[in-house]
Amino acid sequence: MTILDILRNKGIEANKVSNSKGGEYHSPCPGCGGNDRFIVWVDQNRYYCRQCRKSGDLIQFYRDFEGVSFKEAKSKASKLPNKQDNRKSSSSISLSPIEPSVQWISQADKLIVEAHNSLLVSDKCIETLLKRGLSLDSIKKYSLGWVEKDLWISPQEWGLKKEGKLWIPRGHLIPTFFNFLPLKLKIRTDTNQPDKKLAKYVEVPGSYQKLSIYGDMHRPVVLLESEFDAMLLQQFASDFCSCIALGGASKKPDKNLFMELQKCPLILYSLDYDQAGVNAFQWWYKNFQNLKVWMPPEEKSPGDAFKLGTNLRNWVYLGINRK
Template sequence: MPGPIDASAIKARVDLLELIGADTRLKRVALTRGGEYAGACPFCGGRDRLRVQPAHRRWWCRGCCGGPRWQDAIGYLQRRDGVDFIEACRRLGASDGELDRRQRPGPGVRAQQHTDVPHLVEDLEPTCAWRKTGLAFVEEAEETLWSRAGQRAHAYLRGRGLEEDTLRAWRIGFQPDANRRDPAERWGLVAHTPAGRPAWVRIPRGIVIPWLLDGRLWQLKVRTNHVEPKYLAVSGGHPCLYAADTLVAGEPAVLAEGEFDTMLLWQAAGDLLGTATLGSCSRRLSRDALEYLSGCSEVLVAYDADSDGDRGAEQVCRVLPHARRLRPPLGNDVSHFQQLGGGVRDWLQHELAQAERMSAPSPERLQPN
């Protein structure tokens, strides 16, 4: 098996002051912790909101990074250039030999190296510019879904069992242009490729699924009508945890494999439990996702009833001790179960009641020794 990329070796060779200093003017503001530098944020502006601690090889923007969440050089490049982890490593001078050690990116490999915490992937917030453009795009797509141009997409969604109120609540939309490409600059990404050609953000024709969390846009997924890949994400976004704002601390939750199943679960049983998805059964949890889910009393992992689903559920259960695998009684996923006439609400109600019975103290245990 090819080994993971040694991200710390790549980061150790990068001069963070030089890298970020090329995009904004940095001034030394503290001598502690090996020196701290401040400047305007290349992503969201301001005067001194961006902080760089070169000795620790880390940076943070209090405007757009959320919480005090330090990031590294790779994260900086990913965000500035709108590229993936591997490409960011390459742009930071990683040799082909270093990158070839892992030809096929496997879920979690990056996380282990990148955040030094096993089983977690990193949370990288989209830029303010990306969010602004993304929100305008969501509005436009919503309007299209409910217009003539969106009729077929609309019928497809209804065919999946999603009601109109559900589609509106989750702000589902439609992008009708088969070859839409926006200048990358409009999405807050660098305007040119390294070769000097204009850079584009390509958005396929399809159903638009916005990942909104606490009113902020994290990711944009498009369900195309291609066989493979069926789902594409608009570059520059980040999958945090879809529908995480339905989770309530101390209450149970169900984790689905994809967004449509999540919406279906929410529609059928949103008043009984929280519903969320990582967007795929192979995606690992991030710190934020873990935080959201660990507050729940129980997490039912309703991934598809296949070997990928089993593997994904196993990963989740390893990190979350109060999670358990849940297979639909019929069909291979939640949507299929419903199409076959299964009652999603009854099924979940039954599962929750069973869990309650299991956790209730038995009479014997109540007896004194």
């Protein structure tokens, strides 16, 4: 018997929405109701509710929805045929990325200073970031900037061996620092240009292909998709968590970061709740025993939830401390 079988015995029918992970099913939550907020992954026999945020395996299911003790839940689960946890360590981690050249770092530093100064004199650009929840102190702390117009740069000036000119689009500049050096630059493009169809985010060529780390990795880690969300969370909860921004749901840690994450006390999986984030979960689940799904109570990302009034500090605290 599986979690799906128990749901059916409770009169709750789950609808299959995907073939991934042996089948993903959505249904009303046995605890808080709704329509399709409760998710079951067949291969792992695990569940997660987007509303009440309860998640776990079969044992936790009994504790959450039948109110029994851990000992009783374990006893009930042991009497039922249960799928084994088939986690296997994956070798599909990134190779150690190559750091940008001294020449690239020097040019990146100049661009950061220029863009940061441009941002600080633009009330409109600052207001855009303030609406995301970032304070002026955070804007300064992370050296966020504004690239006023499209730039076409010489690859040679940046130490890159490429032909032609390289494009840096107009938009908000998001630098990432490693050991105080600017090794990655990303632009949140200005999409309010009706004559252009632009990607939402563009990395400056030559950027360090390493995930962006914010805070002390000895603390519990929150995995996020967006650098903006990571900065926002650090603004409110840097005293008890760190953040890693993937910069894209499909991106993975390099070997060194992989090993660091294995040692973390806890990893909260909080990627955007969309198909890309759901698809990426399988790899993280298989590779990290210390992983816990912790989605925001509203909207698909912490940043969006903040705009609706979610207290992100309390949200992360609950995720870390709830058993």
